[in-house]
Amino acid sequence: MYYTKFVNKILFGLCFFVLISQEHINAQIVIGTPNLGFSQACASDAFNTFSTTFVFSPESALNASNQFTVEMSDADGDFSNPTPVFTSNPGAVTVSPATLDFSLPTTTAGENYRIRIKSSAPAATSANSVAFAAYYKIQDDPFTINNLVSTAAFCSGGSYLLTIDNPGSGLNDSPLNYPSLTFNWFKETGPTTSVFIEEGPTLSVSEEGTYFVETNYGSCTSNSFSNRVTISEVISGEANAGIASSLGNPYCPGQGFTTLSTLGGNSYQWFKDGMVIPEATNQMYQTNESGTYAVQVDLGSCSAFGSIALVSELFEGSINVDDVNAIEAGDSLSVIVITNANNPEFEWYLNNTLITTATDDNYDATQFGSYRVVVSETTGCIASREFTFQINEAIDPFPDVENIPNVVSPNGDGINDTWVIPTAYVSGTNAEVIIMNNRGKILLKTDNYLNNWPESDLGLTSVNQVYYYVITTADNETKKGSITIVK
CATH class of the missing domain: 2.60.40.10 (Immunoglobulins)
Known part of the structure; x- marks a missing residue:
């Protein structure tokens, strides 16, 4: 009897242990399909937070160490190699429904991404979310093509190549600096409509029209687009070559030199105010001066000519x-x-x-x-x-000298350059001054002498020359003598 009771107790304990163990082994949760808090995910460095909400059951089945992870598929919705975009802290999420925030990787670009939710303890995976467009706009600023020239031309039977400008600068954040980006070219069909032409960093144009390019962010809107370029076909004669100023027109010279650019061609010659600028034979020309600039562009079997009246904003x-x-x-x-x-x-x-x-x-x-x-x-x-x-x-034109000098050295050194006589004989005294050469020819005769002889080149040689003077005062006093001119 005692033995039987002992065996029964052992069997009861074993059964209880098995039941408890089986309950833990079979503990699991079910995670519902995640709902998206957005219709498309358009991220940038200024905004990159998106949310998803999901339910799970039972809450009691969660282990204290459980973590929820948001996984994102590739651009085609494939989870063969999913990308974790958020993982919660252990035990942080315990109540259903739950909302998690996540961010897109900077390489995200496509129209058919999906997400799913995974738990770690117990392990479970939700169904995939609906597909959504997602792009990380790594470059979201306007950029330039064709060096910002608004017009271009090609000779009949030829073509014109439009290219995204590179490298970038403070005024042009070129998207070519971001290798992961792709580009879509468009041709305008109306004031607000356009048609897609092709994808790529360049576009060869053989039809007239207005063209532009946008960074390919799919259904996400962005500011990453180029200027418009109107292209014409030249059948014969000369086309119009547009000229653009990198600093605008008028331009501020305080920003440095402005770069003038024209359409692409085989060769170039720049002019300023109708005059050829020597060695200005490139597609671009830098200047910090106002004026009318022109350029002659050789397009092969035809040519183009353009001009711009460049105006400086510098104040007067x-x-x-x-x-x-x-x-x-x-x-x-x-x-x-x-x-x-x-x-x-x-x-x-x-x-x-x-x-x-x-x-x-x-x-x-x-x-x-x-x-x-x-x-x-x-x-x-x-x-x-x-x-x-x-x-x-100031030099006193009538200094108070004592004697009439007989030597003058008109060499421009400011010393004894002219014949300076006493104030008793100069302008205002009515004294007559006569100066003659050695042949008696009168070179100067005045009653208003200003101490300014000689005023012009006397044709001096290396030999000193002698001149003669006669001064007659108002009361008929006479002074005579010679003046030696030395170099």
Whole structure:
């Protein structure tokens, strides 16, 4: 009897253990098909968060270490090699229904992606979601083709190649810098309609029309599109060659040189204001000067010609003094800047040293030397202009000399360049001054002498020349003598 009871207890314990073990072995959940919180996933560096909601049952079957993973298929909806796009923390999701957020990989591009949900403990996989379009817009800015030239031409029977410009710059983020991207070319059929032509980074055009290209983001809208180019066929004669300015027209020279571009051809010659620009024989030409620019383009069996009136936005300005000025010691020269610059700033320099106290549009200069004023426009076209002027000490035309000199050296050194006589015989005294050569020919006769002889080249040779003077005062006093001219 005792033995039988003992065996029964052992058998009961074994059965209980098996039942408990079997319950854990058979624990599982069912995950419903994920619902999408979007109709298409169009991601970029500014936005890349999308959500999905799903149900699972029973909640009690989840292990404390369970993680839910959102997997994404390839562009054709195939899960042979799925991409995990989100995994929850262990035990973080315990209540059904659940919503998870995920982000697209930067290589995403296609119309038939799907997602599914997987759990880790217990392991389970949902059915696949509905298909959706998904693109990561790695480049989402306008870009240029044809160097931004708006027109192009090809000779009858030929073609014209449109190309996406590369490399990119601050003004042109070329999509060619992103190898994963593809491109669709279109031809306009109306003001707001177009027709797809073909895919690729270039397009060979043999029909007239207006063309453009867009980065292929499928059904997702984007800003990654090019400028329009109108292409014409030249049957005979000369076509119109458009010219584009990289900085626009008018352009701001404060941004540096602007690049003028024209349509592609076999050879080029640029002109400015009707004159040939030597060695300007490329498709592009850089300049920082206003003017009328033109280009002649050889297209093979025909040619093209274009022009542009390039205008600088640089402000106007001037100063009210001459390039060279003279004042006497202790005097001043009032200098005023006249300008239409927006919110101008002024810097004044004397002999290349900044005058820190001078910040207005006017300055009273009292020192002799070389001056410079820099005017800067601080809003709009940020640029500067400078104006220079010189102030010298004024020379007294009638210095008080004691004797009549008999030697003059007109060599331009500022010393003894002219015949300077005492103030008793100069202008205002009615004294008559006569100067003759050695043959008695009168070279100068005046009663208003200004201490300015000789005013012109006397044809001097290496031999010193002698001239003669006669000075007769108002009261008939006479002074005679010779003047030796030395080089």
